[in-house]
Amino acid sequence: MTEQLDRARRTGQSAAGGPADSGTTAPGGGAPGDEAPDRETPAQLSRHSGAITTGRHRVRYWGVMALLGGLSVFFTAGILGYDNPMPFGTEGYWLIARMRAETVLVIGVVVLAQAMATVAFQTATNNRIITPSIMGFESLYVAIQTGAVFFFGIAGVTLVTGLPQFLMQAAAMVLFAVILYSWLLSGRFSNIHIMLLVGVVLGGGLGSLATFMQRVLTPSEFDVLTARLFGNIGNARSEYLPYALPIVLAAALLLWWRARRLNVVALGRNTAENLGVDHRREVMLILTLVSVLMAMSTSLVGPMTFLGFLVATLAYQFADTYSHRMLFPMAILIGYTVLAGAYFIMRNIFYAQGAVTLIIELLGGVVFLIVLMRKGRL
Amino acid sequence: MPDTTSAAPHRHRSARPEPPRRSLQQTPPQPPSPFPDARAIRRQRRFTPALLIGILVTLGLLLLSLSTGQYAVFSEDGFWMFGITRVPRTVALVLAGASMAMCGLIMQLLTQNRFVEPTTTGTTEWAGLGLILVLWLFPGASMLARMSGAVTMAFIGTVIFFLFLQRVTLKSSLIVPIIGIMLGAVVSSFTTYIALMTDHLQTLGIWFAGSFTRVVEGRYELMFLVLVVTVLVFLTADRFTVAGLGRDMATNVGLNYTAVLFLGTAMVAVATGVTATVVGTLPFLGLIVPNIVSLFRGDDLRSNLPWVALLGIATVTACDLIGRTIRAPFEIPVGLVLGLLGAVVFIGLLLRQRRKGGLVA
Numbered sequence: 001m002t003e004q005l006d007r008a009r010r011t012g013q014s015a016a017g018g019p020a021d022s023g024t025t026a027p028g029g030g031a032p033g034d035e036a037p038d039r040e041t042p043a044q045l046s047r048h049s050g051a052i053t054t055g056r057h058r059v060r061y062w063g064v065m066a067l068l069g070g071l072s073v074f075f076t077a078g079i080l081g082y083d084n085p086m087p088f089g090t091e092g093y094w095l096i097a098r099m100r101a102e103t104v105l106v107i108g109v110v111v112l113a114q115a116m117a118t119v120a121f122q123t124a125t126n127n128r129i130i131t132p133s134i135m136g137f138e139s140l141y142v143a144i145q146t147g148a149v150f151f152f153g154i155a156g157v158t159l160v161t162g163l164p165q166f167l168m169q170a171a172a173m174v175l176f177a178v179i180l181y182s183w184l185l186s187g188r189f190s191n192i193h194i195m196l197l198v199g200v201v202l203g204g205g206l207g208s209l210a211t212f213m214q215r216v217l218t219p220s221e222f223d224v225l226t227a228r229l230f231g232n233i234g235n236a237r238s239e240y241l242p243y244a245l246p247i248v249l250a251a252a253l254l255l256w257w258r259a260r261r262l263n264v265v266a267l268g269r270n271t272a273e274n275l276g277v278d279h280r281r282e283v284m285l286i287l288t289l290v291s292v293l294m295a296m297s298t299s300l301v302g303p304m305t306f307l308g309f310l311v312a313t314l315a316y317q318f319a320d321t322y323s324h325r326m327l328f329p330m331a332i333l334i335g336y337t338v339l340a341g342a343y344f345i346m347r348n349i350f351y352a353q354g355a356v357t358l359i360i361e362l363l364g365g366v367v368f369l370i371v372l373m374r375k376g377r378l
Numbered sequence: 379m380p381d382t383t384s385a386a387p388h389r390h391r392s393a394r395p396e397p398p399r400r401s402l403q404q405t406p407p408q409p410p411s412p413f414p415d416a417r418a419i420r421r422q423r424r425f426t427p428a429l430l431i432g433i434l435v436t437l438g439l440l441l442l443s444l445s446t447g448q449y450a451v452f453s454e455d456g457f458w459m460f461g462i463t464r465v466p467r468t469v470a471l472v473l474a475g476a477s478m479a480m481c482g483l484i485m486q487l488l489t490q491n492r493f494v495e496p497t498t499t500g501t502t503e504w505a506g507l508g509l510i511l512v513l514w515l516f517p518g519a520s521m522l523a524r525m526s527g528a529v530t531m532a533f534i535g536t537v538i539f540f541l542f543l544q545r546v547t548l549k550s551s552l553i554v555p556i557i558g559i560m561l562g563a564v565v566s567s568f569t570t571y572i573a574l575m576t577d578h579l580q581t582l583g584i585w586f587a588g589s590f591t592r593v594v595e596g597r598y599e600l601m602f603l604v605l606v607v608t609v610l611v612f613l614t615a616d617r618f619t620v621a622g623l624g625r626d627m628a629t630n631v632g633l634n635y636t637a638v639l640f641l642g643t644a645m646v647a648v649a650t651g652v653t654a655t656v657v658g659t660l661p662f663l664g665l666i667v668p669n670i671v672s673l674f675r676g677d678d679l680r681s682n683l684p685w686v687a688l689l690g691i692a693t694v695t696a697c698d699l700i701g702r703t704i705r706a707p708f709e710i711p712v713g714l715v716l717g718l719l720g721a722v723v724f725i726g727l728l729l730r731q732r733r734k735g736g737l738v739a
Contacts, residue, residue, distance in 0.1 A: 130556060134563070193552035194732050197493070198725050200559055204661065205721025212714045216705060305563050358571055365564035372557065375546060 051323030064318045068333040075340035111335035117293035118308030123266045124286040131309045136203025137294040138303035143210040149225045150213040170295040177291030244296040251292045259324035306364025311335040439695040443468045466598040477604040477649040479690025482664020484642045487622035495664030496650045498555040500562035504535025505654040507569045514576045529651030589711035607649045619679040662720025
């Protein structure tokens with residue numbers, strides 16, 4: 001929970017009525033009202049426990065948001081228009097721009113999915129050091145793809161590519177996740193840590209299974225499979241975009257709608273139940289949505305382990321609030337800036353678009369190590 | 379390479395639980411007590427008929443391993459072939475299986491956590507990083523140089539992990555392996571990056587799959603370093619048992635805790651590094667074997683050690699045989715078989731403990 005820093009500062013402004021409608025209303029979940037009872041001294045330090053504590057905090061939040069927004073726009077424009085070989089306005093120019101717009105869209109969808117999923121997941125598990133990507137979603141995806149080719153040969157490739165199949169796969173991943181979570185989170189000894197560890201180990205096992213099956217494939221089957229298995233940012237499976245986009249949006253909207261409940265879930269199981277939130281049901285729902293988001297992101301661009309972690313950690317750092325309605329936009333903007341920026345720079349300066357995900361992994365990995373060493377309690 | 383053998387000075391001999399000494403003033407010689415000497419009990423417990431059966435089963439598996447393969451070893455020059463590939467491979471199986479299982483055991487004692495072993499603390503990934511670094515900085519380096527790199531990095535990585543564990547208060551013991559696996563993912567992303575930059579990506583893929591296929595005469599001699607580690611573990615087992623009580627308790631009974639910690643880390647690093655260089659990664663081995671032995675036999679380290687070694691050897695050999703026969707004449711790397719079976723067993727162990735309510739955070 002956020003510390004109320006510089007509480008002693010005389011701000012003269014109350015927190016309510018700021019530009020952020022969502023963040024400044026009294027938070028759902030039974031937090032006390034945002035004005036302390038000592039109203040006799042209106043010009044005093046206003047004590048309140050809203051999402052934004054002081055005027056300076058608000059300025060900082062919106063300043064960071066504006067900066068990120070500016071950077072996002074800049075990088076988007078860069079990706080779309082920089083170094084286009086055709087003269088402006090010709091048909092070829094727009095063709096190229098359209099292709100690039102697709103990349104921008106992919107980046108947007110992936111970031112939306114990863115940022116929302118990671119923040120929600122860390123809230124549900126009450127742990128800010130783990131990410132949903134170690135829970136074996138990618139491995140499951142790879143295992144499904146490999147399994148189809150393994151059991152049905154080259155014909156199996158048609159079983160895993162194509163839109164109905166894509167939706168089936170996503171459904172299978174979500175179903176798997178729901179069954180796993182509901183089974184592990186039910187019963188007398190339900191324990192989120194066991195669930196996590198089982199997920200991680202299962203991920204490793206599925207990875208081994210997939211590699212095992214790949215070893216058994218004939219070289220031609222293997223070639224077909226690897227060509228189909230993963231895209232990356234520069235070469236995403238964009239034929240899935242029209243389906244992934246609405247699904248991701250729907251899941252993200254659901255999370256946004258339940259953001260206030262998330263604020264309560266973040267307080268931990270006992271507190272949340274005292275405040276009248278069905279904690280287990282809420283966690284189940286969050287994890288289901290997270291698995292939907294992760295399934296979409298993975299099927300578009302393949303596995304990304306630390307992007308979500310990087311984004312969520314930076315969002316906590318800059319937003320410095322418990323309110324998910326303020327954390328989510330911040331995380332999404334940070335993610336978009338990072339991913340679009342990395343793509344733009346790698347593509348136009350180093351000519352290595354393939355290494356974008358790797359660079360982000362490295363960056364996120366370093367941040368992970370720093371956070372790990374600074375944390376006192378896990 | 380740090381000199382590991384001198385890390386345990388002799389004054390820790392006192393750490394061994396000794397039978398109570400009778401003082402000289404006791405005049406009447408007492409009747410033999412109904413409780414015989416603890417050491418005698420231990421000796422009885424160590425060599426049981428069950429252990430003999432275990433040894434026989436393992437030997438049977440090893441013989442199978444010696445006789446499995448594509449080459450007819452009973453032909454003209456078969457014996458020569460037998461000496462070049464079959465024997466080295468089987469020796470490597472024995473050494474890798476025993477040492478990796480023991481490494482898991484040592485790490486579990488030192489961290490007081492049942493879910494710790496070289497693959498769940500990132501030690502293996504650090505070893506891989508060391509390998510790639512050597513390949514990158516000194517192209518054409520010898521096996522010995524690669525191995526030193528792997529051992530050094532594995533040591534550094536394990537120390538980092540232990541330091542981290544000492545700094546952080548944990549809500550649940552289950553967080554430790556999760557953090558370790560994440561840490562491993564960070565390290566392996568670095569390794570992948572270097573490999574990508576230096577065109578060693580395929581080497582990395584081969585290495586990560588962990589296979590005894592490449593173990594032939596001239597490649598496996600380094601494995602005998604692991605034998606040294608294995609013997610050392612047997613010699614210093616009691617110290618690790620005491621260290622497993624925690625720092626305060628161990629210091630109270632006169633153990634130099636830091637020295638034991640260092641010794642354990644060094645041994646784990648050597649075993650992991652050497653095995654990684656010669657064979658590759660063997661996932662979950664150090665986790666499953668000690669836990670299963672504990673399930674059946676409790677926690678007396680000294681009498682469990684032979685069992686851990688045996689079960690480790692038997693597991694690796696069985697998995698290697700599966701990998702060799704399932705698609706003969708092609709081979710499936712043993713690491714994959716282990717990864718698959720290991721994950722299943724690991725989850726089974728977790729859920730079993732959960733049912734008993736032993737894992738309430």
